């Protein structure tokens with residue numbers, strides 16, 4: 001079976017010259033590209049209209065921007081946001097996705113690091129930017145300009161500079177080449193059971209500034225000719241989500257983990273979808289079971305990181321989900337657990353991706369030492385710990401998150417998964433708290449379901465009865481909410497900081 005991105009032999013099918021914008025826009029002008037739900041009335045945008053928007057922006061940019069220059073994109077989901085990236089790639093410049101949720105300091109550090117002089121945005125974004133960069137209003141550029149040629153870029157030329165989520169440390173800019181989109185196509189296609197069935201229509205509530213939004217949904221949708229819905233929810237809500245699915249005729253959704261947790265906490269079920277995917281954090285058995293009830297589907301789990309995304313997956317008949325596992329390597333990518341010497345091992349080790357993966361970054365921006373440290377021989381080291389389980393990969397945890405307690409190495413994901421099976425737990429984050437006797441003790445920060453008064457001891461007994469006795473949380477603290485990144489991931493370093501502070505006071 002032919003998988004997009006790969007040739008008949010299962011090897012990457014990437015021409016030497018490649019421009020990602022051309023890859024996305026190579027469709028008949030009348031074909032539906034985007035469904036715009038950002039205004040009161042639905043608006044369907046064809047590839048012809050999208051190309052006109054791209055050309056108008058590209059022509060305006062050409063006057064000021066040279067190949068290789070970085071241009072920020074500070075726009076929420078909208079046809080303009082898609083057109084902005086495509087226009088920047090079309091002229092051979094580098095787009096820098098920026099979240100509308102960023103506050104001044106977050107924007108300043110990324111714009112400063114990337115060296116963006118111009119940011120494509122809207123009036124709201126211009127307000128956020130202040131004098132950090134020159135704000136260009138995309139909607140003022142208008143359409144109707146003469147076509148602009150695609151820059152003759154190599155597949156290896158840089159196209160997008162995208163920052164990591166900052167779950168563990170300062171966000172780093174991962175510089176990706178024009179081949180990055182091709183690198184996502186095998187995973188995205190198999191995860192939607194060969195995306196592109198008649199009637200398919202993609203949507204994600206995640207921001208398109210996140211690698212998961214931009215390259216797991218928007219750009220693959222365009223490249224494969226599957227319509228993508230652009231919608232805006234000031235705040236994610238189960239009702240808003242149901243409305244978008246109905247108004248946009250959405251059939252395939254990529255939910256960030258927080259959105260799934262919120263749907264689960266609200267007991268919402270959304271029947272009628274053809275495929276549901278998630279990624280970015282471990283899903284675990286409880287979320288998979290809930291997904292079967294809520295969607296009547298197996299949730300597809302993607303695994304990857306900003307530096308090298310969509311490299312492993314569990315989905316569909318060939319890749320059935322195995323709780324605790326991040327799935328199998330996606331065709332085209334080689335993923336293994338390696339030891340200190342960079343040799344694949346059967347023991348616990350570092351999850352790594354072999355060089356040659358089309359979705360692998362070129363390098364970190366402005367960080368040569370960190371780039372060098374990211375590679376071990378022929379492998380990109382993800383920073384996650386894992387164990388091979390046949391051709392599946394068992395996820396132990398991020399290197400910094402693995403808890404060492406009384407000589408045991410404990411992955412927080414399993415404990416979080418177990419606590420989530422308790423009916424009173426809405427969401428949970430587990431970290432190691434420094435402890436003189438045990439090195440670290442397992443500490444769980446729990447958000448209870450609304451109205452619940454469940455006691456810590458009941459939750460501790462729940463885990464004790466289900467997991468190894470050494471891994472139950474010796475301490476449980478109840479919080480109103482967990483700290484989250486704008487990509488909807490629990491900021492463990494903040495929980496960890498809190499636990500370390502408690503441990504030393």
Ligand SMILES: Nc1ncnc2c1ncn2[C@@H]1O[C@H](COP(=O)(O)OP(=O)(O)OP(=O)(O)O)[C@@H](O)[C@H]1O
Pocket residue numbers: 164165166167168169170171172279280281282283301302303304305306307326382383384395397398487489
């Ligand atoms: N399916 C998954 N299961 C478990 N963990 C996952 C999964 N998908 C992604 N992850 C986690 O997310 C990480 C990648 O996240 P991302 O690139 O968004 O930035 P980050 O690593 O969170 O940020 P930073 O590097 O700035 O701390 C992976 O290395 C892994 O730890």
